[in-house]
Amino acid sequence: MLTDQDLYLFGEGTHSRLYEKLGCHWHNGAAEFAVWAPNARAVSVIGDWNGWNPEADPLQPRPDSSGIWEGRSTQAQRGQAYKYRIESQHQGYRADKADPYGIYAEVAPANGSRIWSLDYDWGDADWMAQRARRNALDAPVSIYELHAGSWKRPDGQMMGYRELAHALADHVLACGFTHVELMPVTEHPFYGSWGYQTTGYFAATSRYGSPQDLMFLVDHLHQRGIGVILDWVPSHFPTDEHGLQYFDGTHLYEHADPRQGFHPEWNSSIFNYGRGEVSSFLISSALFWLDKYHLDGLRVDAVASMLYLDYARRDGEWVPNRYGGRENLEAIHFLQKLNEAVYREHPDTLTIAEESTAWPRVSRPTSTGGLGFGMKWNMGWMHDTLSFMQKDPLYRQYHLGQLTFSLVYAFNENFVLPLSHDEVVYGKKSLVEKMPGDAWQQLANLRALYGLMWGHPGKKLLFMGGEFGQRREWAHEGQLDWEQAAQPGHEGLRRALAQLNHLLRTEPALHELDFSPEGFEWIEANDAANSVISFLRKPRGGGAPVLVVCNFTPLPREDYRVGVPQGGWWQELFNSDAADYGGAGWGNWGGREAEAPGAHGRSHALRLTLPPLATVMFKPTQAERPAFATRLEGDGLGH
Incomplete structure (x- = not known):
């Protein structure tokens, strides 16, 4: 039941658990629905139980000015698909929308929401009791970045969350990583977006199983002593009609002005961070994954695109802020509120910014003017180091500064050193193929690079396949080259990495003062x-x-x-x-x-x-x- 306090916080932009109030909730044999659509003329629930008939289950607007429509159905059953039929007050717009707060979705290409509940018997109490120490800034942190659908495909089929759990835990422990980072498993209509074009901000993608199956994956990893971080994308969302775009016939979640609301690089929509209800939606999404899925942290994607109004835009294609500058003041305030909410509710978790510029104080407290993230990816280190390593050794003597420059700024932020998926796709070559020389020299160069990386101040992140030096670029439609992983030189690389991770864990010098x-x-x-x-x-x-x-x-x-x-x-x-x-x-x-x-x-x-x-x-x-x-x-x- 929505209270006056809920509505106040919703409009203010500080409600952190709206998923408890909006969406579909299964109570006492009935499905209760609530959806925000302030500019709708009529809203109804259509689904499997009523033949998708918009006349069968109309919702009613609340008597207040919140714009929330509510209703219930005793005919609906758990597991059935549904959408909201939205008829707008404007321009005769009518569309069938997935539930913005839906917790389970149909398997793509179908795109409806499903009536569901999130009951699960967790077995990770020991991990949860100690994870503050595991996620601390002075802890050893070595992250294995993973795309669930292309890690391993037995018989050519994608593994489900439960099947993945056992094989992944065994592999991660054999390599010595402390955490797994999942590329987005929030629901997304286009598999080729790798999850970064999100429509379901509260729904685990059904491609790999049910919400409980994902909970099992997290639970199993925790019981094996492995933390789990989720890639989360509040920077933009796709324009698919069933999603958030033009939700009630108006630009409800996105800016109306395309100079503010359309992302030219990704052909997607940009959230209106200055709207309280949108801020509450996103903060609630972040807390949802930590609350309900026991995740240990969020890696926030594309933060730079949020901070700059002129990101990927030419002169005249963007709107300055009220002071005439290019900083997105509303996005800054949102990110600060987001981090304050996460660390207030879950101080033993992490937020990590993928921020590719020199924006100051990304990983510093909001009380001192920072954005409040726990850590930040060090993109400068990544670019400079890979540039150096790609050079013929004969010419490296002229470019040694590319390796040493990172120590000029290494302690300005709490840095993660990333060798991520973005470096091994789309003609960029795999890590080992970036290295010069013959096959032996390439592997030797990569072992040397990992030695430098694990010795360098900062937490570590490596994308799957890098642990054994996969030679093919990553392709989301296939799987890693596991046959290659068993070849002597490539298996030797994996053993070297395992030893580095062992030293990272056991030598305090290699992790305690990463940020000092x-x-x-x-x-x-x-x-x-x-x-x-x-x-x-x-x-x-x-x-x-x-x-x-x-x-x-x-x-x-x-x-x-x-x-x-x-x-x-x-x-x-x-x-x-x-x-x-x-x-x-x-x-x-x-x-x-x-x-x-x-x-x-x-x-x-x-x-x-x-x-x-x-x-x-x-x-x-x-x-x-x-x-x-x-x-x-x-x-x-x-x-």
């Missing part, structure tokens, strides 16, 4: 002649640091001196050139002794063998120098 300059220290950022960089990652409280050294040429470098802050034995934690990973086997026999005199302004130095196209990591230990290392060095076999 106190956790990072350059050793050498300017050895362009050798295309070598080295740095320390440090934990809080003066614990053991981790040394990261990268050699981006195919030449092994013996007796390469790297300054370190203390003497003693430095254990080799990771070597991307290890034979077990498909490398050539150059290395340091498990570690090196740090000796005086020092180098790079430090008291001691390590004399290292740097493998070709490789990243190595070391950590000081209290252990004695292993006898075999002394013997092998004495025999001149240091590599």
Whole structure:
């Protein structure tokens, strides 16, 4: 039952759980309906039980000025499809609309809503009790980005949510990731949009099963110790007639002026964030997924397109704000309200912005003028790093600044380092095919890149297929090349990644201070002649640091001196050139002794063998120098 307080918050734009009030709810053997259509002349529910007859179940407008129409049917049954027949007051408009607050949809290409309930017996209490620690800013976070329909297709058929749950959990744990990020599973009419053209902001796509099936997937991952993040798209919506577009014969959810309400890049509609009812709709959608599906966070898509009024527009094609600027003030306010609501109701979850510009304070509190996100994708790091890695090693010496520049701004935001789906589609080549050289060198380059990425400050995100170096670009109509994944060099890459994820979890230096300059220290950022960089990652409280050294040429470098802050034995934690990973086997026999005199302004130095196209990591230990290392060095076999 809608109360006066509900209606006030709805209009104000701060109602965070409208899904409890609007839409279809199954109560005591009857279906109760409520839909917002303030400019309608008549609204009725049409569905399976009444032969889709608009005369059978008319709704009545509330006596207040809310624009909400209500009614109930004792003939409707759970699981039956329905829509709203909307007859507008304007221009004779009439359309059959899916329920904006519908929680289940027909399987595409059908597009009606279904009467349903969200009862489910959750078994993830242990995860929910500890997820504040798992999602904390100082926690190890390594995200596996996934498109559910094209991950694996046994017998050519897409896996359902329940079938996916077991296979995905096994794979994610074998690779060592801490979280899965689902590309949008909100209902969408066009499969080729990958879910980013959403019509059902409260409905899990029925392509892979029922709402309870998705709950099972999340529940199972949680019980296996894996967090789940959902891609969520409040930036735009498609113009399909059954959706939100022109809902009651007026531009209800979108701006009327196409310079504000139409997205030229995606041929979609842009929400009117300044309208309170629209803001309440979107905030309620965000909270719905956290409330009902136990999701651990939302990655908010295309935030830059929301922030700038001139995004993807030429001069004269956009409307300035009231101060004459290009900032979308209403969208800024909406994003701040959104993040305040999420962190107020679920402080143990995450919001992550895909924001591709230098907009300031994206991941800073709203109380200090920030947008309030927990984290932000570091698109600059991604572009610069991939640009460097794509270059022939002969020329990398002239572009080392592309690798080091990210540390100039690395702590301005709480960054996630993304190698996402957008980098491996539409002629961009897969990650391994971006790498120069022959097949062996390509895999070596990719292992070195992952070593750098996992050593670099920031949380990690990798799109599916990248864990084993799939050579084909991603295609949503197929599946990953699992036969290729079993080939020695590609399986070696997966083992290297699993070791990096293990170190991320077990070495505090690699995750505790991801967002603080106190956790990072350059050793050498300017050895362009050798295309070598080295740095320390440090934990809080003066614990053991981790040394990261990268050699981006195919030449092994013996007796390469790297300054370190203390003497003693430095254990080799990771070597991307290890034979077990498909490398050539150059290395340091498990570690090196740090000796005086020092180098790079430090008291001691390590004399290292740097493998070709490789990243190595070391950590000081209290252990004695292993006898075999002394013997092998004495025999001149240091590599």
